[in-house]
Amino acid sequence: MDNILSVLVFFPAIAGLLGFVVDKESARTYGITVAAIELFLSLWLWFSFDSANAGMQFVEMIPLIPDFGVSYYIGVDGISLFIIIMAALMTLIGMMSMSITKNIKNMIITLLFLEMTMIGVFVALDAIIFYLFWELSLVPMLYIIGAWGGPLRVYASIKFFLYTFAGSLIMLVGMLFMAYVYHNLTGVWSFAITDWYALVLPVDYQLWLFAAFFFGFAIKVPMFPFHTWLPYAHGQAPTIGSVILAAVLLKMGTYGFVRFSLPMFPDASVMMITPIAVISIIMIIYTAMVAYAQKDIKQVIAYSSVSHMGIIMLGIFAMNAEGISGSVFQMLSHGIVSGALFMLVGVIYDRRHTKLMSEFGGLASVMPKYAVIFGIMLMAAVGLPLTIGFVGEFLVLLGFYQVSPIMTILAGTSIIIGAIYMLAVYKKSFFGPVTNEANKTLKDLDAKETWSLVPLVLIVIWLGIYPKPVLEPIDNSVKAMLVFMDEKAITKEAKDMIKVAKSSQGGV
Amino acid sequence: MIGLSHYLIVSALIFSIGLMGVLRRRNLLMLFFATEVMLNAVNIAFAAISHYYNDLTGQMFAFFIIAIAASEVAVGLGILIVLYKKHGTLDLDDLASMKG
Amino acid sequence: MMENLVYIALFAPFASSLFAALFGMSPRQTFVGIIASLLLFTSFVASALLAYYVYTTGNSIHVTMMEWISAGDLTIPFGFLVDQVSVTMMTVVTLVSTVVHIYSIGYMDHDKSFNRFFSYLSAFVFSMMILVMSDNFAGLFIGWEGVGVCSWLLIGFWYHKADVTRDENPSISPSWAANEAFIVNRIADLGMLVGLFIIYWNVGSLQYDVVFSALPNLSGSVLNAAALALFIGAMGKSAQFPLHTWLTDAMEGPTPVSALIHAATMVTAGVFLVIRANPIFSMTPEVSFFIAALGTFVAFFAASMALVNRDLKRIIAFSTLSQLGYMFAAAGLGAYWIALFHLAAHAFFKALLFLGAGNVMHAMHDELDIFKMGGLKKAMNWTYAYMGVASLALAGIPVFAGFFSKDAIIETAFNEGTYVLWAILVLTAGMTAFYSFRQVFLTFHGKARYDESTLHPHEMYKFVLIAMSPLALLAVIAGFFMGGFQTFVTKLLPDYVMSEHTHHLIWVLTAVVLVFAVGGIWLAYKKYANGLKRDEELENSFIYKLLANQYYIPQFYEEFITKPYAMLSEKMWTSVDMKIVDATVDGIAKLIYKSGDGSRKMQTGNLSNYLNWMAVGAVLLLVVAAISAMLG
């Protein structure tokens, strides 16, 4: 089954269309079934994926607009493989744990379309197709936030949409310019990323293009100072929205840096290391402090994801296999962990209809199971060894140390301040006596919630103890990319900066 | 002796006069006449130029302009009449129900 | 065969933890405790056998379970190394923990979270085993963080207690103390991580053997940096100044925890790290001397605070701190094996001391103020004996374990010619003797200072007392194995022998220390042996208050770190993030919207305005055209 990727992309969409027919009562079951099949397909993809091969696999190529160089061109490599699987997983788990009852059918259909766009972004190898799914993913999210969100939902959703939309339009100009340059040099129109890889650009072009793409990605990540849409989006979105947003949508930005910026503009990327590292460190420290000041658990986690995305950004620009593989892995870990944390917040929100820490306290006595799972996720979030959170964070910091010890130490403070706000949350809401009457009678996790959370716990621990099956394919592709970047780089600084791992195989 | 340039200047003057009319007039009917004035200014120019080049295109154009001017008046007046029926005035300052 | 022993020793505690966790949310079941203890005992037996094997054959066991992380050129396996050093630690750890497990069955019998407690406790032992057994720095770091989390869980074990003010309870609440401990340790862990990074990027591996064999080709600066970074890590776990405040607050945890984690094992991890990485430290004399100096300082500093403290457990905590100082002093001066020996000996008698304290609390219904005790001797003479023995050992009275180990450290200080350190250490020895016996006398001698009508102290369960006996025994006799121990561990660690000159003076030195020790005890006896005589003007003296308030260091941290951090965060959010960053974004949006409102005014709906616009536009264009035509 070589066209499994197309199946992966369009199966949810078709299911979504058919979903209109399904009766309201059974819509939820329908959605879960579809998502489960999708997950199974993605796992099958993993199963039939050749980990040793660093290049693109399951490639499909159908010309759409030859005159304009646009083609339906998709494929997957170690870097994108697991993000796809995670997208499928989080959609399924999100649906399972979903507590929404208000027009559930629309929600299911929306989610299925969203799933299509998410997977589409990560398999796309043609810039226009990438952009297509990238933009489309905004629409369902807009609807989810806007239709099921909190009091400020309209403001939040529009802000989310316009902010990202504006950024990506600049990116679009970059893409068009890239195509133009490609046309000038080769006389052919092409938006295929792999074609673009082959292009060796003069440094000033690289810088401009890097900047153009930067806007699109940075706003999505979101990097400081473009991050302010995120707290609103998370604050207003329903649980499921936050889960998908944090777990998958944010990763599009960082993925974009790995997929586009690095291999296409190696020299520019190297020049940009310091500015980006500085921004990332601001993200890490500043947002962590802001998170500590929050009164609302969900906001804490929202800001904490900005902080964690800072770590990921840092790793990407470490320019060595340790760092980049680390941050790709960290994307997965953050996806799972923050997703789980948002679900956990959702659990308590369903019970008490508030997210303010001051309302809680002593939950550990009332809801032990809940406290345990929250505790585990929290420890994963602060990067405790033998949880998924440690591997990525450790590799990223390790990798970036080679670039700049000082900056690494600054970024490393995340393990301290991260612990500060996370433990503060835990202490305020789970420890101490149960003061609030309303909390005395809370029920612990019910079956639905348990079954949707336990798998995540297992993954968190499994990948913490034995990350190899995931890390290896990632690492192979990353090493290959570095080799390729190193060959492609033209400036001396870049050649020095880009560290090819001794254990690398050939280029892309 | 009077050369092309004089004619052109005259036509330019009449044209500007017509333009001023269009700008200043408040009554729609007057406004239409102003546009007619402008068109006729153009006619003068065309006639003069075609004589200068002794080539008939200009005059042809002039004739067409006259025809079009006529039909414009026809249509215009028609519209004005229904408008007057509805509004009972032709003052264009009362004609601002749609704005913004 | 031996490999299986390694795995048994390592995973028995893990199994125990999981087993207990199964019943984590169900009410207390004694058998959970029993099975946990049995599994721990298994682990101990395995470690002992390994120790015997290593002792007899002299070669070490190295097993690699599986690959953990491998990215780029970095490869980290789960590898375990059983050599003289680690096996010593394993034996000590498992022995003490077995005792503590059994003890806890008795001590925690009224606690509803009995099962949960055992699961945490065993989990801690597991992490500790990883820490000591790992064959690479990353593995060590796993254990390092693992024990951190377990101590977080165990300090905060009674999480349901509410926060109170510092004056009511210096460590605001269990959960507060737990978080403090975790965060402070995190600070140090960053240092440790940096150490790892330095090593990796200069050596290309984190395996002990690879790293140590590669050391000679490294520059001095790199070595210093690595050593310093690692030591910062050690400072956190071993609560060295200025990261020491968490240890005394950690006393909020159940007493067995204090005995196991905050006396015998975890806090010594820092010392262990220095010993484990001795090749690095022995190549960096400056850092080593800094370690020794800091150790000495902490020894004195902690002892000074212990002098006046009234809290039974805190006094012991301070003494732990002080003894850790001794160990670092030894390690810093290059006497690694002595440090390790003192570590072991200290583990025994300090655990014993804590467990004894636990008995007292049990008897006094969690009363901790020694000023409100007294005369417990008749009620609980076993405990009295135990604590007496432990205190004698701690004070370094001959034949008891502490005498040999501590004396050796003090001699080392003399031998190295660092007479200042020597002087301080000797003085500290005296103070140690004083405060430990002050505590003993105030607790057991004199007449009762508590309300005898309501409170009837009773001895701890028999089986608990029996369980404590091995520690007592070792506290007495451990010292006699010093010679054997030396020959055993120096197969791996650099040997350290006193110079001729010191050797001649050995009796003098010992005598001096003894004088101080006995002096301390005698002073304590005079002041407290028969009842407590409060001395107001002493207690109000500045120095007394200073000591009683731990030099106001916690308050200092509170005022100058915690509060400012919270305030700054608040500002960052309300002022910067909301008022600047976000406001800018919305501002741009508003600006565009406003400009729309402005420009829609041109759409007056009045035809003549429209015509004017058109004419103006046309004229304007004509003018521009004319001008630009002029300019050509």
Added chain:
Amino acid sequence: MLQPINVSLESLNLITLAPMLIAIAGGLVILVLDLISEKLHKSLYVMLTILILVIDFGATLGLNVNERGFFDVMLIDGISIISQLMIIVGSIIFIPLALTSKRFHEYSYPEFFALFLFMIAGFQFMVASDNLILIFVGLETASLSLYTLIALHNRANSYEAAVKYFTMGALAAAFFAMGSAVVYALTGSVELYKVAEVMATRLNETGIMIAIFGSAVLLLVAFSFKLSLFPFHTWAPDVYEGASAPLAGYMSVVPKIAAFVVSIRIFGMYIDLGVEWVRVTILVLAVLTMTLANIMALVQEDVKRMLAYSSISHAGFIMAALALDTTEGTTAIFLYYALFMFTNLGAFAMLWISRHKNRRFDKRFDHPYEKFAGFIHIMPVGAVIMGLFMLSLAGVPPFSVFWGKIYVMQAAVNSGYIWLAIVMGLNSAIAAYYYLKLIVYMFLMDPVKDVDTIYYNLSKPLMAVIGMATLATVGAIFYIQPLISYLYYMISASGY
């Protein structure tokens, strides 16, 4: 004595006139039918018109590229053919919108359809000639009919709209005439290809530039009015609001196509002659237009008015492409309109459905945003379709207008106008807001009142039209390739 003039029919090559003649004849036929018998139902006229247009379409399709005819005033080159085809297609989509379930009286007059056909003929003349006289005649024929059509929508606002449009149109006509006079004075000819030749020879005479610029400006003013470029756009919002929704949609597309073709011919000529100044001026106007129209659309309360402004801004977008004067640029113009036509007409048709005969939503507006609040609950399919149109207009891929957008931007980038591409990008970002606003109302809010008016006019033909528009909008990605290659071929064939 005079020479007998003999002109052979072959040389006349009357076939080039066929399309217009068909339209005109069709119009007459309809009038005659009306004379023969009163009380004919509008559906008859509609179908008749469609048939005539179909024949017209066929005739146009039959023309072969690059022919001249009828004393060489007719010019049948690539762009005249594709523009005629687009005009006819647009009209074919538009006319069935007359078949609403409720009776709107303008459609019961046969004159409406006759005028409509005459107008089309006028547009066809405009695009099928490079003779300023014929262009002028065509322009006026079309405009005059258009004014009448607007006025026919029997309402105070529509009269006001007609008058405004008419008056300004008359002024624009005067400018056009003056412009052509200047051109004629300069070159002694009104046939663009001759004009180009002569001008090329006189370019470096001293002081000639001022005249050239002058002629350019006068013509530019005239067409800026037609294309509603700032500051000559002021009529557009009011006229769109006053006209019936479908006619507004129609006006936002078909007349503009015609005007663009003429502009391509005229201003393309100037730019080819190397009069950079014209290019710059047009670019400035274009940027001003797209930006100002955008920010004004932001603050509208009425969807129809918002769409009016948005069409203005789109026109600005395309004008920029014209200024590039490259084959891609010209292709972009037609591609953009081909795609924009369906979406925009669809959007206006959705408004048309919700237009109530006598009950207005409030005293000022017919289609304020509030009217569409909670549309999703009233008519889910309708809401989704409208949402698709909005997304398409906002330039969200893969819907039709997006492809037009990137093609325009690509054209800009290719000719080195990166800044222009970025301006376009930012403008689309701003534009997204007001399209989104409608989506938000439709999907995220609850119905307010008059929920029944929202599908008041719905009828099978309208459904059909909207269905077609939807298909064209959603399925764009599949027919872009043939469309582009056809347009590109035609345009490069006619040397633009």
